[in-house]
Structure formats: C-alpha cells, structure tokens
Amino acid sequence: xxxxxxxxxxxxxxxxxxxxxxxxxxxxxxxxxxxxxxxxxxxxxxxxxxxxxxxxxxxxxxxxxxxxxxxxxxxxxxxxxxxxxxxxxxxxxxxxxxxxxxxxxxxxxxxxxxxxxxxxxxxxxxxxxxxxxxxxxxxxxxxxxxxxxxxxxxxxxxxxxxxxxxxxxxxxxxxxxxxxxxxxxxxxxxxxxxxxxxxxxxxxxxxxxxxxxxx
Amino acid sequence: xxxxxxxxxxxxxxxxxxxxxxxxxxxxxxxxxxxxxxxxxxxxxxxxxxxxxxxxxxxxxxxxxxxxxxxxxxxxxxxxxxxxxxxxxxxxxxxxxxxxxxxxxxxxxxxxxxxxxxxxxxxxxxxxxxxxxxxxxxxxxxxxxxxxxxxxxxxxxxxxxxxxxxxxxxxxxxxxxxxxxxxxxxxxxxxxxxxxxxxxxxxxxxxxxxxxxxxxxxxxxxxxxxxxxxxxxxxxxxxxxxxxxxxxxxxxxxxxxxxxxxxxxxxxxxxxxxxxxxxxxxxxxxxxxxxxxxxxxxxxxxxxxxxxxxxxxxxxxxxxxxxxxxxxxxxxxxxxxxxxxxx
Numbered sequence: 115x116x117x118x119x120x121x122x123x124x125x126x127x128x129x130x131x132x133x134x135x136x137x138x139x140x141x142x143x144x145x146x147x148x149x150x151x152x153x154x155x156x157x158x159x160x161x162x163x164x165x166x167x168x169x170x171x172x173x174x175x176x177x178x179x180x181x182x183x184x185x186x187x188x189x190x191x192x193x194x195x196x197x198x199x200x201x202x203x204x205x206x207x208x209x210x211x212x213x214x215x216x217x218x219x220x221x222x223x224x225x226x227x228x229x230x231x232x233x234x235x236x237x238x239x240x241x242x243x244x245x246x247x248x249x250x251x252x253x254x255x256x257x258x259x260x261x262x263x264x265x266x267x268x269x270x271x272x273x274x275x276x277x278x279x280x281x282x283x284x285x286x287x288x289x290x291x292x293x294x295x296x297x298x299x300x301x302x303x304x305x306x307x308x309x310x311x312x313x314x315x316x317x318x319x320x321x322x323x324x325x326x327x328x329x
Numbered sequence: 330x331x332x333x334x335x336x337x338x339x340x341x342x343x344x345x346x347x348x349x350x351x352x353x354x355x356x357x358x359x360x361x362x363x364x365x366x367x368x369x370x371x372x373x374x375x376x377x378x379x380x381x382x383x384x385x386x387x388x389x390x391x392x393x394x395x396x397x398x399x400x401x402x403x404x405x406x407x408x409x410x411x412x413x414x415x416x417x418x419x420x421x422x423x424x425x426x427x428x429x430x431x432x433x434x435x436x437x438x439x440x441x442x443x444x445x446x447x448x449x450x451x452x453x454x455x456x457x458x459x460x461x462x463x464x465x466x467x468x469x470x471x472x473x474x475x476x477x478x479x480x481x482x483x484x485x486x487x488x489x490x491x492x493x494x495x496x497x498x499x500x501x502x503x504x505x506x507x508x509x510x511x512x513x514x515x516x517x518x519x520x521x522x523x524x525x526x527x528x529x530x531x532x533x534x535x536x537x538x539x540x541x542x543x544x545x546x547x548x549x550x551x552x553x554x555x556x557x558x559x560x561x562x563x564x565x566x567x568x569x570x571x572x573x574x575x576x577x578x579x580x581x582x583x584x585x586x587x588x589x590x591x592x593x594x595x596x597x598x599x600x601x602x603x604x605x606x607x608x609x610x611x612x613x614x615x616x617x618x619x620x621x622x623x624x625x626x627x628x629x630x631x632x633x634x635x636x637x638x639x640x641x642x643x644x645x646x647x648x649x650x651x652x653x654x655x656x657x658x659x660x661x662x663x664x665x666x667x668x669x670x671x672x
Contacts, residue, residue: 144527151548153524153531154406161338161404192443196381197407198436201443239439295435302551 116271117327119221123175125183128326130170133163133187135322136315147311150293155311158199162191180220184211184228199312202236202249209235222273226264229257229277240295247291247305249312256281256320271327278317278324285309285317330523330635337526341382341404348389351661356392360416362409364389365399374501375399375421376428376492378485379414380437381406383525386662387481387631388431393660396489397430401444405525408436414444418453426454426498430488430505432477433459456498458505460484462514462642464569465542465551469577476544479594479631480512482663483644483654490653508650510580514592514642515569517554517562518543522597522634531633541566543638559603563610563641570643571618580645585619588646590654595629596638604628607639624654624669630662 120128136143136159144156169190173183184207192204210232214224233253242248259280263273286309293305334340342362349358359365369375379401380388389400399421403409409417418427427448429441438459445455461472462480487508488501495501518540521530534540534553539562542551554562574583583589591611593604604627615622623646631640646654657667 144529148529148531153527153529157338157524157526158404158407193410193412195407196403196410196413196436196440198434198439200407200410201436201439239443240435 115329116269117329119219119270120180120327121219122178122180122183125180125220126170126173126175126178128323129183129187130167131326132319132322133167133170135318136160136163137167139315139318143311143314146309146314149308150305151311154197155199155315158195158197159203159315162195162200162203165194166190179215180217180224181211181213181215184208184214187211198240199315202240202312203315205235205239206232206253221270222260222268223264225270225274225277226257226260229253229260233257242295245291246295247288247293247310248295249310249316251288251291251310252281252284252313252316252320255284256316271324274320274324274327278320281317281320285313288313330528332523332525332528334525340525341402344382344385345389345402348385348661352392355394359399359420361413362402363399363413363417363420364392364402365417365420366392366394369398369421369423371423372425373398373423374425374428374492374495374498375423376430376485376488376501377401377417377421378481379403379409379417379429379431379441380434381408383634384632390662391482391485391489391660393489393658393662393664395493395656395658396660396663397485398492401441403437403440406531408434408440411440411443411447414441415447418444418448418455419451422453426456428488428492428498428501428505429455429457430485431460432481433461433473433475434477454498456502458488458502458509460509460512462509462512463542463544464513464515464573466544469573469579476548478514478516478544478642479592479640480509480514480642480644482594482626482630483590483592483642484508484512486658486663487644487650487653489658490656493656504649504653507647508644511645511647511650512642513570513573514640515541515566516543516594516596516638516640517541517566518596518636518638519556520598520637522632522636525634531636540638559606560610563607564614566641567611567614570641583618583620583643583645586621587619588621588623588651589615590624590626590644590646591615591622592626592642592644593628594626594631594640594642596636596640597629597632598635598637599629599639601628604639607641611641623651624665624671626663
C-alpha cells in the first residue's frame, strides 16, 4: 500500500534498500563511468554504500531522527569513498539531512527540502551547473519537480514517483550534453551519446526511494 | 590481466602497508590511510601531498627527506576522503601550518578543500597549491582546467627543498606556485591499464593508435594519432610544450640558455628501453634549441598500472629554483645526491 509519509524506521529501511540497489548496480555504473571517466564510479559508490549499510544497520530506529538517517548515509559515503563522488554524494545527504532536522516524518515537503538544500550543497562544492553533464543533471530536475509537488500538496508516494521520473529523464537527457567538468571534460564532443555516471546513480537512488514508498 | 593481489577491494590499504615496509622505519602509517615521515622538525612549515592510489611510486612515495612530510592516500584512482586529509594534516603540522600540494583533479580539490576546512576548525593554517602541468588538457588561458601529471615529481622535489628553509607558509606557497608555473608536460598513451578490482581496462584504444594528451588516470586523450616511431613522436610532443610556454603570457618562451630539468616518465608498461630511445631524440631536439639540460629524470614514477605510454616534462630553473633542485633528497619515488648529474 502506498505510504503517505515515512517515519524514522521506514527512512532507515528505505536508505538500506538504496544502498543495496547501488551495490547491485556496480557493473552498470562502472561501465557508464568507463565510457567517460576512469571507470571508478561504480566501485566508489559500492564502497560507500557498503559502509553506509553497516552504519545504518547500527542506528537505533526508535531513537534516530530522520535527519540523522540521511546524514549517516552522507557521512559514510564521504568518509569511505573519496574521489569527487564521495565529496558530492556525501554533501548531498549530509546537507540535505541537516535541512530536515526536527521533522518526525519524511513526506513530500521534506523530500523537496532535502533535495533543494542537497542540490545547493553539491553545486557549491563541485562548482558545476545544470547542463555540465554531471550528477546535477539528474538532481536538479528532481529537486525542481519535488518543489512543484510540495507546492501542489501531492501525496508522498505519487510525489516521489514523479521526482524519480524527473531524475531518470534528467539522466537520459545527459546523454545529449557535452562534459565540461571532472575527468570527462577533456573528451569534449566525444562525451555525447552516453549518460553521466553520477546522474545514473542519482536516478537509481530516487527510483529505489520511490519503489520503497509505493510498497 | 593477472595481478598478485588479495582482496581486490583492499588493494589500497595493503599497498600503503607495503610502502611503510619499504620505508623501513623512515615513515609511518597514520590513521585510516596516510604515510608520514617519522621525524619532522619542530617549527617546520609542513608539506602534504596526496591523491589516489594505483599510480605508484607517486604520490605517497614522494614522502621523504627534503621532500614531502606526509601523504594522504586515496583508494585506487580516487581522491583521499576529507577524514584522511585531516589526519595527515594533524600528523605533519609542526605549528607553522601545512601546504597542500597535489594534482588538479575535481575529486582531489573537493576532498582536500573539505579537509582544509576541518583543519581550519582545529586552528591549523592550510594553503593549497594545485599542480596543473598537462598542456594537452586545456589552453594556457584556462590553467584551472588543466590536470596534474608527471610534472608533479619535479614540483614536489622543489617544494620539498623549499620547505626545509621556508620561514612561513606563504613563502613556501609562493615558491611552489613558481615551480608549478615553470613546469609543463605532455603525455601519450599506447595502451590502457586495468582497474585492480575489476580487471577491466580504464579505456579503449585501437592497436594502431596513440592517444595524445591522455591523463594518468586513463582519461581519454584529446587526439588520436596513428602509431609512429619514437623519433617522429618525440619532437611533436616537445613542440606542444614549447608552444605552450610561447602562448602563455604568464611565462617567458623557452629560449636558448634556459636551464631545465627534463623528465621522461613511463606510465608503467612502457619499457626503460623506449624511454631511453625517446630521451636520445629529445636531447637532440632540446640542445638544438640551445636549452641547457641541468638534470635528467627517466623512469616509471607516475604510472597507471600496466598502462603503456610516456610523458615529457620540462621544468625551467631560475636563481631561486636551481639551488633548490641541487639540494639532495631521498624518498621511495625519487632520490638524488647534491648538485646535478653531469654538472
């Protein structure tokens, strides 16, 4: 049955499913990054999510706030992944988590706030803008969609499904962009036709969150 | 690709443990994954290097006497996380602050920046100088987009020497910036290396092609050339370095009488034989243009697993940099006696 909002134990379970989905997607992410970067994105994400799975499992679901669940994910990624991905995905969940501190449930408004503040953190840390062929090209449309859904007061399960679809559309659209950031930037027009690996990860994270919320 | 490893996901930790063994007591393993000199003088301005593992003997192999005081070591091909940068910073700081000196890669910049923010919260002053010697990675007007490749060896050598007598973090920063400005490299790739954990090649390159401007992490190059001889390729590569000094308003063109350090680096699989054949042609080219080769480095110092390829780096010395070059140094990656070989 679609969920109307998640409590802290549900947020922890959802993030554990996110970790498992990314770990399982390692070969896909590795191939995506091998086409444009140096092929380490899949392994980095796998390493970060494996560490995060352990940290999330060690949280007490009854006494943990929803913000702590997200920032635990972010801290684990930042501390174990290294690379640009560790700093950026870590910032996304740490900053995004902090932004919803004090809220007892994760609903459409919290989703919008988390993605908005997380996106701002990622943009300021990495210096990339929408259109640079980075994770932002999935994250930015997802955050925009979340703000729309929050303004419209959409039910959570519907909202997060629309947000995940916006992230996937952003990932697909990144195929038609020319890389200007990170290690792929020296490729120029050769980067056309392939999606950005970070955008692929964002899309998988959001889709897994949506699937959890629809159950 | 056959590799003598254990758990593919534990490669970086185990190689740094092995590196500590190679240092035989001269350097120690600190925190999650840093290598730090055992004896660092009190009151010294500290020099910290770092970056992804898998490129041995750099970056961590540049920890040594009259070289870097410590290195923050990342996982294979990935920047060290901020916690590791902070641990290394704490371990090398002797009260005068720490200069971060590393290659200009997005991941390194973000993680070292977060590390420096954490250090700042603890009251440790940090300055950062980025190394961006790869002339094929962006035009001279966009140096902030350039990658750091083999030129980091002469740059760290010069900064390490300067750090022995630097009176302030700012003065060390200024010398390191000058060393970076006067160091330019160009590289080519002949075949990819393999990621240790997956065994997959880092890129694809046809058997009869050479990737011009390919990075040490296996980033694809800017142009693909047909396979050619050492004597045809060498002048073409050197011309790119000359053109870069020419086009860059921040430096004088390379001209007759300039004293340089010339570095022929193998990316791993390219043999010493090939490096020496290229060096022979390069010396002819450089001497014809009146350059004085003050010192030469040849070898696989900045590598990417079994990647085949080569790079040339030129560092121009001046009155300040030459005595720094002539200072002896010792590390796992690069050691030299006082003066220069041949001088």
